[in-house]
Amino acid sequence: MQNEKSTTPVSGYTMVAVCLLLLLLGTLGAAVGAKIFGLLIFLPCMLAPGFFFVNPNTSVVLVLFGSYQGTVKTNGFYWVNPFYSKKQISLRARNFDSEKIKVNDKVGNPIQIGVILVWQVRDTFKAAFDVDNYENFVRIQSDSAVRRLAGMYAYDNFEEDSEMTLRSGHDEVNQALEENLKNRLDMAGIHVIEARIGYLAYAPEIASAMLRRQQAAAVVSARFKIVEGAVSMVHMALEQLAQKQIIELDEERKAAMVSNLMVVLCADKDVSPVVNTGTLTP
Template sequence: MINEKVNKPISGYIMLVTVFLLLLVGIAGIVAFKNPLFALIILTAIVMLPGFFFVNPNGSRVLVLFGDYKGTVKDNGFFWVNPFYARKKISLRARNFDSERVKVNDKVGNPILIGVILVWQVKDTFKAAFEVDNYENFVRIQSDAAVRKLAGSYPYDNFEDDQTELTLRSGMKEVNEALERELSARLDIAGIHVIEARIGYLAYAAEIASAMLRRQQAAAIVAARHKIVEGAVSMVEMALDDLSKREVIELDEERKAAMVSNLMVVLCADKDITPVVNSGTLNH
């Protein structure tokens, strides 16, 4: 397997002076000596002109001579190479890719919309130029495939217990790391280095979004009720203990049950309670 190799070309400024001198000698020879052989010198200088090129910072040129890979120029500047070299420009800059939102099914079959944000750059110019047909399109297609595979590996959410299973919503750090590993493995064939990959958009699909919202609201209400009841029980227990310790009133089991019932209604009710004042005895 051929790997990327760095090519160190000749400085373009030196060769520019050389071409200028050849043209000067050729023209002067024809004028002074009327010798057509000096036209070959001018022709040589003209043939050398296409060999000039420049490389911008974080850019590169892949050099190929009649199908034979001759290396990659990564140094920035003005250079000259064999004019018969084919030169393919490949950028080494970091790039952002924000994928389209794709509809897929999560691990439990719920349709969801998911999108990925990918930061990548070319590391191996040989692979990018020759191992795949179009490395930019390759990044898009493989990113889409990786997102679909990731979404099918995790449920969107877990309503029973958030700690029992890793989900797309609750385990973003672990999910993003898994996405980055998956993309790195897929894009390595094209010489692409994944700098960062993360989920940029995540939501239920429109056909189940409203139902799932109601389910989330119900789960939140149940959790809140659980806390309210738990707190109310503690308050009732504390009230009975204080009454008993301070000997404010002596209650039998039936009256304790009635007091507990009344306190639980007051503490757990959604609306304000209107108290009823008993002006009679405890038995009425």
């Protein structure tokens, strides 16, 4: 496989001076009747197609009758063989914001996902000759990489484990996406500067159900923490009463006290306290 090679053509300003000289000689030859020198007038017209500009962060790929001659990357004004074909390729960094595509995640849930890709051409030979259209190649391969990424991870994880998901593993997931795109786009001479998920959501047909599931999971998790804290507080209260010998409770009264404390501590609304002014004896 051939690789990119840089070349530096003749300065265009030098050839402009040559063309002006040929035009002057041809004009003088025609004036004095020298037909051979008069033909020099037509040479600048034949040389004119060889002039071209290279703008900053732009390259020009030169091809002569199907043979790759090199790439000009230094900006300036140049002249080459008029028979060279010249293809301009931008070296600027470009943003690609993919459309939201509908795919299934690892567990089969339909989701919508989109990617933001920052890329630029590094190897002009590969971009020009190894793929048909490198810009279209970037779009299609980005779509394919996003579909593969979605199949590797679940959108979210409702169980208490450390499995990585699309929603929670931002850095790791984006790194996996970037590595995948680098491998895919390398054959087209494309350098991936950055790749990350730009849009992520459940598909509309299951979004409401998944929202309710997330809310239920959040409520269960919150209740678990509340009960865990309430049990600790009740245990601490019983220990403090026993150590300081403030009051001596039998098992039945302990059970009643635990029940009341748990109701007070775990209730989702403010409780109305009742003051007992009597005795503890039934």
